[in-house]
Amino acid sequence: MGANDVVLLEDMVERSRRETEGFNAAEQEAYFVSWHYLSKYRPSHDDVLSGIVDGTRDGGVDSIHLFANGYYLRDGVNVGALGRNPQLDLVLIQVKNTRGFGEGAVDKLIVHLPKLLDFARDEQALARQFNPRIIEITRRFLDTYRAMDMPRLRISVAFAALKAEQIHANVELKAQQLEETLKTCFGNCEPAVHLLDAASIANLAREKPPVTAELTLAENPISTDMSGGYVGLVKLYDYQKFITDETGKLDASLFDANVRDYDSESGVNKSIQETLSTQDRDVDFWWLNNGVTIVADRVQPAGKLLHLDSPQIVNGLQTSHEIYKQGSSREYPEDRGVLVKVIQADDDLVKDRIIRATNSQTILGLSSLRATDRVQREIEEYLRIKGLYYERRKNYYYNRQIPLKDLVSIDQMGQAVLSTLVQAPHVSRGEISRIFQDEIYNVVFGGFNPMAAYYSSISIVRACERFLRENRNTQGQVDDYVFHLSMAATIAITRKREPSARDLASIDEVPSHELLAELMELVKQAFAITARETREILFDKLAKDPRATRAVGNQMGRYLASSRRRPDTASMR
Structure with missing residues (x-):
């Protein structure tokens, strides 16, 4: 064979x-x-x-x-x-x-x-x-x-x-x-x-990743009049099994969130740690904990078992992490449990409402919570008109066999807007995790930018990426150059040192290869200036340095002063 x-x-x-x-x-x-x-x-x-x-x-x-x-x-x-x-x-x-x-x-x-x-x-x-x-x-x-x-x-x-x-x-x-x-x-x-x-x-x-899971309850669940709603108590050792994969690690696929959303040093988590570690015969764990909310496309009860299709833990990230951490080092006693709500919701709008409602008290910038923002839905709808699929949730369209060239993730969009509009390409290159932090997110996805600005940003970045990949001298350093080149290209096209979101929205063309070749020389000069100032020879460190961003800005200021012509562009797709 x-x-x-x-x-x-x-x-x-x-x-x-x-x-x-x-x-x-x-x-x-x-x-x-x-x-x-x-x-x-x-x-x-x-x-x-x-x-x-x-x-x-x-x-x-x-x-x-x-x-x-x-x-x-x-x-x-x-x-x-x-x-x-x-x-x-x-x-x-x-x-x-x-x-x-x-x-x-x-x-x-x-x-x-x-x-x-x-x-x-x-x-x-x-x-x-x-x-x-x-x-x-x-x-x-x-x-x-x-x-x-x-x-x-x-x-x-x-x-x-x-x-x-x-x-x-x-x-x-x-x-x-x-x-x-x-x-x-x-x-x-x-x-x-x-x-x-x-x-x-x-x-x-x-092999296809499993999309079903079984949750074992301590007793038969309480069901609501509405189809697909269940409440039950799950023993801590059974919940530990539910959130752990076959290799013994926390099953990240259950959390539409990011490791940076969990903070073991927060007051809430220290309280959960203390409650879990204390062998209190008079007080069960679930009496002192708000519990966990799970959303699944389909919920099929079978006695004390719930069969879940595509389950997602949308509330209870902190509790789940603490149960996993302590359960990895010791066995939980049989008499302790956690309260679990399980909701059947195969409609995205319903899921969004549940996620937002159950996380209304959190101060964390969960990516799952951000995905429900109105601006994210608006970007998704606008990009579809332009032939692009915006993945508010990880791999949503990729799993439906949409080609990579037609996909735009939230991370990619955040990086594009940071480099073209916010003019922080060093953040795009080196601190992707900050996109969901309030000070970055509110600037990039504040809801006040025209939708066309988002399309222009991603189009410019992808034009720059294609140029760098096709250029033999730069194809091995696309990540290091692409965001700084995108910043330069945006300045050149708009003819403004600090273009606004409206300026980006008015762009209907992407930079030509000829223009990008000219701008690439300026970006390289900016990197060389930064290298001399910092004595740094590693390009990834230069690309993450705000001084390189300032150097690109200075180069583009001189470019605008010396070049009065409209730059060469090519029609957007």
Whole structure:
């Protein structure tokens, strides 16, 4: 069946290529394998794309991904919020469109990983051997691991050969050597090296993430007169099982939220911690806790079991995290429980009302709560007219086979507006997690910007991204340049140093390649000026520095003063 598996996998990859138009063949293959290999973590398409490092000086790695307690880390995070003994996962993937594995591919990582995963590493020396994306993501891993409180560490390495029918024994021996190498880097880590032939990759691609779950109640639930509403008590150990996946980690797919929404040091969470840890015979946990609200597309009761389709925990994030944390270190007594509301709601408008109502008391900027904002719905409706699908909720349209080129996530829109209108490309590049914080969110999605400004912002950023990808000199540094170039392009098109939202809304064209080539030289000059001032040689650090943004602004001020003509543009799609 090996030959047939290769043919079937080729068909799968080809279909995926049509969804990932705009990326080169190697990036498309890295995306395909990474998406399916990481499926147990339920990442977004933004997450997977952010980890692709394939290209020159990639060190034999095509993608690198970092997870904390099941959540994807794309920038820095307050690791104190993760509590004691958090789970940290580092995943490295290499993909080759070949008929087999070479021992040399494994040998490369045996040599390179000790250099990249060394706390005492010299990044300037590494910059001569590895590309900026590899250095940046491995730095994020080291910084996160070092700041954690006694983390549990898993390092997984996957080698995928798209046309391989079997694995050679010598390569399996090399894989064992790589596991031993990882143990020398981190003695407490749990290493795993997976060799994936065509059949293994095809099986991963066939697997569908479970969309159903069972919740065990202490007694038969109380149901309401309206169909699909249930209230019941769930024993803490049964709730612990419900929110934990098969690997023992918190199931992030149950929370349409972000790890940064949880803060273990808040007064509320300390109170929950104390209540959970106190063995009080006179007071049950649920007497002192507001409980949890779960929304599901369909709820089917069966005695003390509730079968849930596509469940989401929309209220009770803090309670769930605390139950998981304490339940991971000890067993809960049989007589303690948590109150759970389960609501059947397969209509998005109804879900939005429930999410907003049940979170009305929270001070947290939940992404699930933001998704219900009127402005988010308006952006979604406006972009559909323009042929784009706006994902207010993670992977909503992607799971319906909409191509990546037609998708716009909230993160992407936030980055686009921050760079074009707010003129903070360094924030777009380095602090994606801040988009949902009030001071950023209220500026970007305040509801007072014309809808056309959002379309212009994303169109300009994507035009700049295409230009950088097609330019041989910049295709390996798209992330570092795209937001600063977008800021420059917006200034050039509007002929204003600080264009308003109305100025952006009036744009009906995107910058031409000729204009972007001219502006790219100015952006490079701005980076060079910043590098001389800061003595920094790593481009990702320069791109995250506000001084680089100011330098671009200064360059564009001189550009406007010296250029009186209307810049070349091309019609928007």
